[in-house]
Amino acid sequence: MRFAFDDEQLLFRKNVRDVLTRVFPATQLRQAWTSEIGRSRERWKALAELGVVSALVPEAQGGLGMTELDLVLALEECGRVALPEPISETAAIVVPLLRELSNEAARGLLARIACGAVIATVGFESERYVESAHFADVLVLQKGDELHAIEGKSVRLQAQRSVDGGRRLFSVEWSPASATCLARGEEARRVVAAARDRASLALAAELVGLARCMIETTVAYAKVRTQFGQPIGSFQAVKHHLANAHLEVEVAAPMVYRAAHSIAHGTAARSMHASMAKARASDAANAAARCALQVHGAIGYSFEHDLHLFMKRAWALAGAWGDAAHHRARCADVIFGTNDL
Amino acid sequence: MELDDSKDEIAFRDEARRWLEENVPKNALPSGDTQEGFALHVEWEKKLFAARWSVVSWPKAYGGREASLVEWLIFEEEYYRAAAPQRVTQNGIFLLAPTLFEFGTEAQRQKLLPRMSSAEDLWCQGWSEPNAGSDLAGLKSIASRDEARGGFVLSGQKTWCTRGAFCNKLFGLFRSDPTAERHKGLTYLMVDLGAPGVTVRPVDRLDGDAGFAEVFFDDVFVPDDGVLGTVHQGWSVAMATTGSERGLTLRSPGRFVATAARLVALCKRLGHRGHSVDARLRDRVVQAYLDAEAYRVYTLQTVTKVTSGAAIGAESSLNKIFWSEMDVRLHELALELLGVRAELVEGAPDAIDGGAWMKGFQFALAGPIYAGTNEIQRNVVAERVLGLPRAAAK
Numbered sequence: 001m002r003f004a005f006d007d008e009q010l011l012f013r014k015n016v017r018d019v020l021t022r023v024f025p026a027t028q029l030r031q032a033w034t035s036e037i038g039r040s041r042e043r044w045k046a047l048a049e050l051g052v053v054s055a056l057v058p059e060a061q062g063g064l065g066m067t068e069l070d071l072v073l074a075l076e077e078c079g080r081v082a083l084p085e086p087i088s089e090t091a092a093i094v095v096p097l098l099r100e101l102s103n104e105a106a107r108g109l110l111a112r113i114a115c116g117a118v119i120a121t122v123g124f125e126s127e128r129y130v131e132s133a134h135f136a137d138v139l140v141l142q143k144g145d146e147l148h149a150i151e152g153k154s155v156r157l158q159a160q161r162s163v164d165g166g167r168r169l170f171s172v173e174w175s176p177a178s179a180t181c182l183a184r185g186e187e188a189r190r191v192v193a194a195a196r197d198r199a200s201l202a203l204a205a206e207l208v209g210l211a212r213c214m215i216e217t218t219v220a221y222a223k224v225r226t227q228f229g230q231p232i233g234s235f236q237a238v239k240h241h242l243a244n245a246h247l248e249v250e251v252a253a254p255m256v257y258r259a260a261h262s263i264a265h266g267t268a269a270r271s272m273h274a275s276m277a278k279a280r281a282s283d284a285a286n287a288a289a290r291c292a293l294q295v296h297g298a299i300g301y302s303f304e305h306d307l308h309l310f311m312k313r314a315w316a317l318a319g320a321w322g323d324a325a326h327h328r329a330r331c332a333d334v335i336f337g338t339n340d341l
Numbered sequence: 342m343e344l345d346d347s348k349d350e351i352a353f354r355d356e357a358r359r360w361l362e363e364n365v366p367k368n369a370l371p372s373g374d375t376q377e378g379f380a381l382h383v384e385w386e387k388k389l390f391a392a393r394w395s396v397v398s399w400p401k402a403y404g405g406r407e408a409s410l411v412e413w414l415i416f417e418e419e420y421y422r423a424a425a426p427q428r429v430t431q432n433g434i435f436l437l438a439p440t441l442f443e444f445g446t447e448a449q450r451q452k453l454l455p456r457m458s459s460a461e462d463l464w465c466q467g468w469s470e471p472n473a474g475s476d477l478a479g480l481k482s483i484a485s486r487d488e489a490r491g492g493f494v495l496s497g498q499k500t501w502c503t504r505g506a507f508c509n510k511l512f513g514l515f516r517s518d519p520t521a522e523r524h525k526g527l528t529y530l531m532v533d534l535g536a537p538g539v540t541v542r543p544v545d546r547l548d549g550d551a552g553f554a555e556v557f558f559d560d561v562f563v564p565d566d567g568v569l570g571t572v573h574q575g576w577s578v579a580m581a582t583t584g585s586e587r588g589l590t591l592r593s594p595g596r597f598v599a600t601a602a603r604l605v606a607l608c609k610r611l612g613h614r615g616h617s618v619d620a621r622l623r624d625r626v627v628q629a630y631l632d633a634e635a636y637r638v639y640t641l642q643t644v645t646k647v648t649s650g651a652a653i654g655a656e657s658s659l660n661k662i663f664w665s666e667m668d669v670r671l672h673e674l675a676l677e678l679l680g681v682r683a684e685l686v687e688g689a690p691d692a693i694d695g696g697a698w699m700k701g702f703q704f705a706l707a708g709p710i711y712a713g714t715n716e717i718q719r720n721v722v723a724e725r726v727l728g729l730p731r732a733a734a735k
Contacts, residue, residue: 001350001411002343003641004649069342219727234730239723240716246727247659254638261342276631325624332627335605 003254005073012051013073019050020081029309032084033165039135043085048116052078052087056095061107062114067264068092068198072205072257079209082313084166086121086132092202094120094140097195101183109138109149122199123172124192127321129160133170140182141174147188148180164312197274199321201263204256204274204281210314211249211281211288217307218242218292238295245284245291252277252284272334275327282318282327289314344641346415353408354415360392361423369695373429374552379507382429386460396434396458403450404458410644418595422602429504433457433464437512440529444570444578452566453531467499467513467532467556468579475717477514478523478576482558484515484530491565493517493530495538495558503711505554506543509534514575527575531567538562548703592664594637600671600701601633604678607693611678622677629674632667639663655725658718665708665715672702 005013023046032038047053055071057063064070071092078087095113098106112118118137123130125142133139134157139150156173183191219242222233232238259277262270289311293300300307318324346354370385371378389395390404398413399405408416428434438457441450456462473480482497499505499513511532518526534541538561544553570578608626612618618626643660647653675698676683686696709715723729 001346001641003645004342222729230733231730234732239729240719242727243719243722246722247662250659251635251639251663254642255635258638261344276634279631280635328624328627335627335630336609
């Protein structure tokens with residue numbers, strides 16, 4: 001047993017963090033909120049060059065042939081900056097979904113994603129809304145037990161404004177055709193189920209990053225903000241809020257890494273592990289958000305301060321692809337023996 | 342990252358499981374916090390020792406198997422899975438021994454460790470005093486130098502010594518230099534409770550068992566070989582022990598994973614697959630199950646860090662907060678599930694599992710208090726992990 005990332009995996013995280021710091025300074029998050037598109041091909045290019053986009057694409061299609069375990073820390077970094085790009089959707093959901101399909105269309109699409117030419121997103125009936133549908137070149141959409149790859153320009157979109165201005169959600173109207181079909185029947189059901197687990201994992205990783213960011217920011221603030229002649233971080237009530245939030249995140253993160261390992265290795269319990277991870281990461285990020293707001297006080301409640309950008313992302317992601325209660329209910333089916341792993 | 346048991350680990354687990362299946366008493370022993378129960382538990386400890394299961398991670402010379410930390414975790418998982426008896430030797434094995442390994446002399450280790458692993462010596466901890474609880478450095482019991490005899494003379498009082506009434510040895514902190522700054526003038530001493538001048542008075546715990554003791558020292562002589570570490574450096578020596586106590590060694594995940602599994606079993610028993618149980622209560626049971634699983638996974642990460650040479654310092658306070666509060670939640674939930682039968686204790690004909698959940702609940706309530714209250718632990722996390730400033734001095 002050895003529960004640790006290897007040097008290459010840690011280096012990949014470091015590279016992602018360094019590049020994100022460069023191509024995505026904090027001021028850009030606010031621009032992403034206010035600009036019409038809210039997305040950037042430039043940033044996408046940087047992510048593609050880093051290998052984040054193509055990490056899970058097989059080498060035969062021009063990717064890095066990595067596993068979910070190699071990618072999970074990169075996603076955590078994307079979460080840390082509340083990155084307004086469909087990186088989880090493309091790199092962590094659509095790519096491995098296509099990887100599981102054996103048809104030519106899927107392979108072609110993988111190659112075009114790997115080189116950064118195609119940005120993809122995903123829409124399952126259970127999720128209702130599609131993130132970055134306006135920006136994606138290809139949407140992988142589910143209708144019943146069919147899965148289709150639809151071009152971005154052939155769908156009709158209705159924006160569904162999210163509390164998180166960095167998210168762009170849409171209702172999508174589209175028509176399936178035999179030429180667009182990626183999978184049907186049993187195969188489609190299987191890959192959709194697997195994709196849901198990967199979505200849980202990806203969002204859980206982003207949530208851990210968000211939670212870490214909010215706690216770090218808040219610790220820094222509590223050290224410099226003085227009241228009663230001393231830093232508020234010296235008050236026990238404030239310390240205990242932060243200790244509690246930190247504990248939640250520290251305990252959630254290994255669950256997320258374990259889920260990445262289980263999915264990468266096809267472990268029998270991977271679906272349960274993904275749900276455990278999403279449940280705990282959602283709760284941890286919500287707890288971090290509450291703590292961050294309370295410790296910041298009124299300034300944190302202002303629109304001008306950046307905290308809300310991260311807090312709102314946490315609220316949104318905590319609920320997306322199944323909230324904590326949803327995922328606990330999935331665990332319950334296993335724990336109480338009504339379902340297999 | 343490699344999360345499955347290795348071949349050796351699988352073999353180790355199988356061996357432990359088999360032995361436990363064959364040897365764990367079929368009927369639970371009476372509480373180890375009573376005189377007669379304690380004696381039965383010591384017998385069990387000797388049996389564990391004879392099969393070399395009492396201190397698996399120790400060197401063979403002291404009765405161990407030189408098992409890795411991971412194997413130790415595996416043993417703990419199997420131990421609690423088998424519902425084996427509580428470890429009445431734990432304060433010696435898990436609190437004193439790590440300190441002996443780190444600070445003891447070779448002579449001390451050879452003299453004390455084999456007697457500890459074989460349950461010939463039974464150790465209790467003498468830290469708290471009537472006026473020194475969370476503020477441990479405020480302790481007042483005195484160790485005066487006796488140059489002529491080569492040792493220290495103790496006077497004062499210790500309290501809340503777990504199982505002190507049944508133990509023959511005590512390790513504790515005493516003030517050896519009353520003129521020094523309060524953290525600096527303390528010495529870590531190991532005392533024979535049979536020595537002249539020692540008076541032990543049992544104190545009943547919340548659950549009615551005499552699980553505590555007060556220990557009075559009236560000019561008790563301790564020879565120099567009873568000093569652990571350097572004279573006057575007892576505080577830093579003791580802090581090494583708190584790291585073990587709060588963190589890994591005192592409460593391994595196996596204990597809570599087993600409790601969570603029993604809670605789920607209880608939930609199923611009270612309703613078909615837990616479904617007749619109120620949905621919100623059932624969700625909280627799942628949450629508690631996830632807590633135990635999270636602690637297990639978190640601990641795997643910690644163990645890997647330790648195995649790679651990192652020390653667990655203030656981070657161990659995170660463990661302590663987590664396991665102690667989880668343990669309370671697990672038991673609270675069981676009591677909610679039991680409804681009107683929750684209050685029934687051992688001896689009541691309708692008591693479920695002999696009232697074990699209420700007994701366990703009362704024990705769990707001690708968790709957020711002992712080994713440093715969770716308020717203190719949260720301060721430690723905030724100051725030493727997150728780097729927040731200490732409170733301004735008045």
